[in-house]
Amino acid sequence: MTGAPQPCRFDGDDAPGAPRVWALAVDHGAPGASPEATRQRARDQVRATLRALLAQHFQLPLSAIAVDDRRGARVRAALVAGTPVPPGWATLGLSISHEAGVALIALRTAGPVGVDLAALPVGWPCEGDVLQRQAALYLGPDHAAAQPGADAAAFVRGWAALEARLKCLETPLAEWSPALAARLARCGTAALALSPDLAAPTPAAAAVAWA
Secondary structure, three states: OOOOOEEOEOOOOOOOOOOEEEEEEOOOOOOOOOHHHHHHHHHHHHHHHHHHHHHHHHOOOHHHEEEOOOOOOOOOEEEOOOOOOOOOOOOOEEEEEEEOOEEEEEEEOOOOEEEEEEEOOOOOOOOOHHHHHHHHHHHOHHHHHHOOOOOHHHHHHHHHHHHHHHHHHOOOOOOOOHHHHHHHOOOEEEEOEOOOOOOOOOOEEEEEEEO
């Protein structure tokens, strides 16, 4: 069953305009269920939780909020026709991420936000040339040079921060370049602390970004 959403702490979470982030456990799916069915079930659970968090935050009835659930599209929320627009709704930023039974939800009323939970793909080595090449290609030469051993924990921390920034700026994944690095530098970024109660994959890391 879906767990209750747990607030995630991060450096700067009490600053004006900072996002709020929650983590929750989601169902792994019924035995024998297809990976697609499992992911769809998790998506449904996360969006239902997001609606409840929005209703609570804006003090609106649940029926006043609709959440866009189109696959592959950035998550968005809309007010049902006739609902008064509450303060902060016009500049609302939302982001979600889920990985292996754990989901993240980020909400910000002061503009864009991105959140990501990263884990190594199944079959990837936890160290070595594969991680080093990927780090150099997508995370940039500074990250790759700082991690000569291609440590998996450092890689997923860097990947989570990268994906959070890309989501915040609504920018697709691309190979590192000075121009892309300059764009991503517009985002404030922080690592998220996940509760040990959540069965996150190992190694895994989470990050939030806002601009």
